[in-house]
Amino acid sequence: MPFTATPLVAGDAFDQASRIAAEADAGLAQRPDAAAEAAFLAQCWAQVVELGWPATILAEEDGGAGGSFSDLAALAGGAGRAALPLPLAAACAVVPHLLGAVPGHPLLAETAAGAARICAILPGAATDPDAPPLRLAGNNGTLRLSGQVAGAEMPPDPTHLLIVLDDRLLLLPSTTRGISCVVAQRIDRRLAGDWSFDSVPIPSDAVLARGEEVERRAEEARDLGAVLTCVEATEAAGALIEQTIAHLSTRVQFGAPLGTNQALRHRVAEMYVEYETLRGLVGAALKAVEQADRDAWRSVAFAKLRLGHAGRSIAEAAIQCHGGMGLTDGLPATRLARRLIMAEYDYGDRFFHARRLLAAKRH
Amino acid sequence: MAEAIDYDAFRREVTEFALTRCPPEFRRLVAESRKLSRKVWAPWQRILFEHGWGAPGWPKEYGGTGWDHRQRHIFDEVMAECDCPPQYHHGLRHIGPVIIAFGSEEQKRRFLPGILDGSVWWCQGYSEPGAGSDLASLRTTARREGDEYVVEGQKTWTSHAHEADWMYTLVRTSKEAKKQQGISLLLIPLDTPGITIRPIATIDGWHHVNEVFLDNVRVPVANRVGEEGQGWTYGKFLLDRERLGGANVAPILKNLGRTRDLVAAELNGEADRLKREMLDQRLLAAEAELLGAQALGQEAIAAVMDGRPLGLLPSVLKLSTSHAMQRVSDVALDVVGERLAPRFRRVDAGGPNAEAPGIEWVQNYLYGRVRTIYGGSSEVQKNVIARQLFGF
Numbered sequence: 001m002p003f004t005a006t007p008l009v010a011g012d013a014f015d016q017a018s019r020i021a022a023e024a025d026a027g028l029a030q031r032p033d034a035a036a037e038a039a040f041l042a043q044c045w046a047q048v049v050e051l052g053w054p055a056t057i058l059a060e061e062d063g064g065a066g067g068s069f070s071d072l073a074a075l076a077g078g079a080g081r082a083a084l085p086l087p088l089a090a091a092c093a094v095v096p097h098l099l100g101a102v103p104g105h106p107l108l109a110e111t112a113a114g115a116a117r118i119c120a121i122l123p124g125a126a127t128d129p130d131a132p133p134l135r136l137a138g139n140n141g142t143l144r145l146s147g148q149v150a151g152a153e154m155p156p157d158p159t160h161l162l163i164v165l166d167d168r169l170l171l172l173p174s175t176t177r178g179i180s181c182v183v184a185q186r187i188d189r190r191l192a193g194d195w196s197f198d199s200v201p202i203p204s205d206a207v208l209a210r211g212e213e214v215e216r217r218a219e220e221a222r223d224l225g226a227v228l229t230c231v232e233a234t235e236a237a238g239a240l241i242e243q244t245i246a247h248l249s250t251r252v253q254f255g256a257p258l259g260t261n262q263a264l265r266h267r268v269a270e271m272y273v274e275y276e277t278l279r280g281l282v283g284a285a286l287k288a289v290e291q292a293d294r295d296a297w298r299s300v301a302f303a304k305l306r307l308g309h310a311g312r313s314i315a316e317a318a319i320q321c322h323g324g325m326g327l328t329d330g331l332p333a334t335r336l337a338r339r340l341i342m343a344e345y346d347y348g349d350r351f352f353h354a355r356r357l358l359a360a361k362r363h
Numbered sequence: 364m365a366e367a368i369d370y371d372a373f374r375r376e377v378t379e380f381a382l383t384r385c386p387p388e389f390r391r392l393v394a395e396s397r398k399l400s401r402k403v404w405a406p407w408q409r410i411l412f413e414h415g416w417g418a419p420g421w422p423k424e425y426g427g428t429g430w431d432h433r434q435r436h437i438f439d440e441v442m443a444e445c446d447c448p449p450q451y452h453h454g455l456r457h458i459g460p461v462i463i464a465f466g467s468e469e470q471k472r473r474f475l476p477g478i479l480d481g482s483v484w485w486c487q488g489y490s491e492p493g494a495g496s497d498l499a500s501l502r503t504t505a506r507r508e509g510d511e512y513v514v515e516g517q518k519t520w521t522s523h524a525h526e527a528d529w530m531y532t533l534v535r536t537s538k539e540a541k542k543q544q545g546i547s548l549l550l551i552p553l554d555t556p557g558i559t560i561r562p563i564a565t566i567d568g569w570h571h572v573n574e575v576f577l578d579n580v581r582v583p584v585a586n587r588v589g590e591e592g593q594g595w596t597y598g599k600f601l602l603d604r605e606r607l608g609g610a611n612v613a614p615i616l617k618n619l620g621r622t623r624d625l626v627a628a629e630l631n632g633e634a635d636r637l638k639r640e641m642l643d644q645r646l647l648a649a650e651a652e653l654l655g656a657q658a659l660g661q662e663a664i665a666a667v668m669d670g671r672p673l674g675l676l677p678s679v680l681k682l683s684t685s686h687a688m689q690r691v692s693d694v695a696l697d698v699v700g701e702r703l704a705p706r707f708r709r710v711d712a713g714g715p716n717a718e719a720p721g722i723e724w725v726q727n728y729l730y731g732r733v734r735t736i737y738g739g740s741s742e743v744q745k746n747v748i749a750r751q752l753f754g755f
C-alpha cells in the first residue's frame with residue numbers, strides 16, 4: 001500500500017473539510033480568470049459559514065459552537081489537503097481572539113453568522129518600501145490613521161478592518177471614507193488587499209481596547225494563526241507527498257515507472273523525513289496551545305521556523321519530481337506547492353520566528 | 364598565420380555597441396528581470412543583424428560573424444553585463460546550425476535569412492506528453508504520401524509556439540527495433556491546416572508554453588532536413604553544439620547583483636539585520652558556486668578551441684549553474700515574499716498599474732524551478748556523470 005498521510009487531528013470535521021476543499025479546488029479550476037475565482041471564493045466562504053466553521057471556537061453565548069481549538073485544527077487540516085483558499089486561521093481564530101478583548105462584542109456573533117467579514121491587520125504588517133507604514137497621529141483631539149498595508153489576507157468582500165496599531169485595537173467599517181483597497185489573489189489563490197488609509201479619522205468608539213492587553217492578545221492571536229497555518233500546511237505536505245508518489249508510480253519513461261529510479265525514491269524519502277519532523281513539531285505546538293502552556297509560543301515559533309524550511313523544500317521537490325507537469329497551473333500538486341511556499345509568510349516567516357527565539361535565548 | 368585577436372579591444376567594441384545601440388527600454392526590461400517576448404527579441408535581432416552581428420555562432424558564408432569561441436563568449440558576457448536581451452535561441456542556436464550542417468542548399472537559401480534578420484520565428488517541437496526525459500520514445504508519426512508527409516500526433520511544452528511562424532520537430536517516420544532510429548526532422552509552418560495550438564498556464568501565471576496538436580498535417584517532403592530516419596543524429600548534433608551554453612554565467616551573476624541590491628534596499632532596518640546577514644551569506648555561497656562555474660566555463664572554451672574533448676564539463680556546468688540560479692531566486696523570494704507573494708494577480712485585472720511593482724521576483728522564483736527540469740534535468744545530468752565516473 002502506498003503512503004497515506006495520517007491527519008494530525010482526524011475525525012468528521014477533518015473529513016468534511018477535506019471534501020469541501022477538494023470541491024472548491026475543482027470548482028476553481030473551471031473559473032477562467034481571477035475575477036471569476038474571487039466570485040467563486042465568495043460562494044465557498046458562504047458555504048463554510050453555513051457549516052458553522054467561523055463559529056467553531058466561539059462561546060455559545062457569542063453565537064458560537066463552544067468547540068475546542070482542536071476542532072478548529074481538524075477543519076484547518078482537512079482544508080489544507082487541497083489548499084482551500086479561504087482565510088480560516090484569520091477568521092476562525094485570529095479575529096475572535098482579538099475581539100475577545102471586548103467580551104460579548106456583537107461583532108463576534110455577526111462573524112459567526114457571516115454577516116461580518118473581517119480583515120485583521122497585525123503589528124508589523126508588510127508595506128511597500130516606498131510607501132508609508134500605518135501610523136496614527138493626533139490632530140486637534142482627533143486621531144487619524146494614515147499609511148499603507150500590502151497584501152493583507154482577507155475574506156471575500158470584507159465588511160470591517162480590525163487593526164492592531166501601537167497598543168490600540170481599532171475597528172473600522174471597510175467603507176469608511178479615506179480607506180481604499182486593491183484586491184489581488186495570492187500565489188495560493190487566497191484573496192489579499194492592498195489597503196491605503198488617507199488620513200482616516202478614528203472616532204473614539206472605533207478604538208475597541210487599548211493597553212498591554214491589546215499587545216498581548218495580538219501576540220497570542222499571531223501564534224494561533226501560526227499554529228493553524230502549520231497544521232494546514234502539514235496536511236498539504238502530506239497530500240503533496242501522496243500525489244508525488246502517485247505520479248512517479250504511473251509516469252513511465254525509459255520503459256519503467258519513474259518511481260523505480262533510486263534518485264527519485266530518495267528524493268521522496270527526503271520529503272517524507274521533512275514532513276514527519278514537521279508533523280512532530282506541529283503536533284507538539286498544537287498541544288501546547290490547547291493546554292495554554294506558558295511556553296506555547298516557543299513551540300509555535302519552532303514549528304513555524306521549521307515550516308519555512310521544510311515547506312519550501314517539500315514544494316520544490318514535488319515540482320522537480322513532476323518534471324514539466326510541476327510547472328503547470330492546472331496540476332493539483334502545483335497548487336499545493338504554491339500554498340506551502342505561501343504559508344511561510346503567514347504570521348511571521350522563518351526569520352521573524354528565529355529572531356523571537358534568539359531574543360528569548362539571550363535573556 | 365591569422366592575425367592574433369585582441370580580445371580586450373573586442374570586448375570594448377562590443378560594450379560600446381551594447382550601450383549605444385540596444386534600445387534603453389529593452390535594457391530596462393532585462394534589468395528588471397521582466398518576461399520577454401518576440402516583440403522585444405525580434406527588433407533586437409534586427410539591430411544586431413544590421414550591424415553584421417546577427418549570428419555570432421555561424422560561419423561567415425551564411426551571414427555569421429566567423430568569431431572564435433572566445434569572442435562569442437565575450438559577446439555573450441558583455442551583452443548580459445549591459446542588460447541586453449539574450450538572442451532568442453530556437454532559430455539562431457538550434458535549427459539554424461542544423462540546417463547549415465545538414466540542410467539542402469535550397470533550405471539554406473530559404474530559411475537562414477529569416478533567422479538572421481529576426482523576421483521569421485521558430486519553436487521547438489520535440490517533447491510529447493509521453494516523451495520527456497525519454498525523448499526517443501516520441502510517437503508523433505509522419506506517413507509518406509507521394510511528395511508529402513502526413514503528420515499525426517501531439518507535441519507539448521512548445522515554448523513560444525503562440526508567437527512562432529515555424530516549428531522544427533522530431534517525428535517518427537518508421538517503426539524500428541531501436542527507438543532512436545526511424546525518427547526524422549521536419550520543418551512545419553504553423554499556419555498549416557490541422558495544427559491547433561493551445562496555451563498551457565504555468566506556475567508563474569505566464570504564457571510561455573503550449574500544446575501543439577497535429578491532425579492530418581500535410582508537410583512537403585522538401586521540408587525534411589537531411590535524411591529520413593536520421594533525425595535523432597541531428598538532434599544530438601544540436602545538443603553537442605549547445606554543450607557550451609552553461610559556460611555563460613554572466614546573466615546569472617548579473618541577477619545575483621540585482622538580488623544583492625534588493626536585499627540591501629529592502630532590509631535596511633535594525634530589525635532586519637539577522638535576516639539581511641543570513642540572506643547575504645546565502646548569496647555569497649551562490650556567488651562562490653557561480654565563480655567556480657565561470658572558471659570551468661573558461662576551461663571549456665579553451666578545450667573547444669584546442670579541439671580537446673569536453674568530457675563531463677557541460678553536465679557539471681548545467682548542474683551547478685541551474686542550482687545556483689535557483690538559490691539566488693530563493694533569496695529574492697525571502698526578501699519580497701511576504702509583501703509580494705500575496706499580490707500575484709489583480710482580481711480587477713486591468714488598469715495601468717495592474718501588476719504590483721517587483722512581482723517579477725516572485726514569478727521568476729516560481730518559473731525558475733524549470734532550470735533543473737528542461738535542457739537535461741538534474742537527475743539526468745547526474746546519471747550521465749555517475750555513469751562516466753563509475754564506468755558502468
Ligand SMILES: Cc1cc2nc3c(=O)[nH]c(=O)nc-3n(C[C@H](O)[C@H](O)[C@H](O)COP(=O)(O)OP(=O)(O)OC[C@H]3O[C@@H](n4cnc5c(N)ncnc54)[C@H](O)[C@@H]3O)c2cc1C
Pocket residue numbers: 251253254258261263264320321322323324325327486487488489490494495496497519520521522523571572733736737738739740741742743746
Ligand atoms: C517551461 C518549459 C519549457 C519547455 N520548452 C520546450 C520546448 O520549447 N520544446 C520542447 O520540445 N520541450 C520543451 N520543454 C520540455 C522539457 O524538455 C521537458 O520538460 C523535459 O525534457 C523533462 O521531461 P518531462 O517534463 O516529461 O519530465 P519527466 O521526464 O517525466 O521527468 C520527471 C522527473 O523524473 C526525473 N527523471 C526522468 N528520468 C529519470 C531517470 N532515468 N533517473 C532519475 N530521474 C529521472 C526527471 O529529472 C524529473 O525530475 C519545456 C518544458 C518546460 C517546463
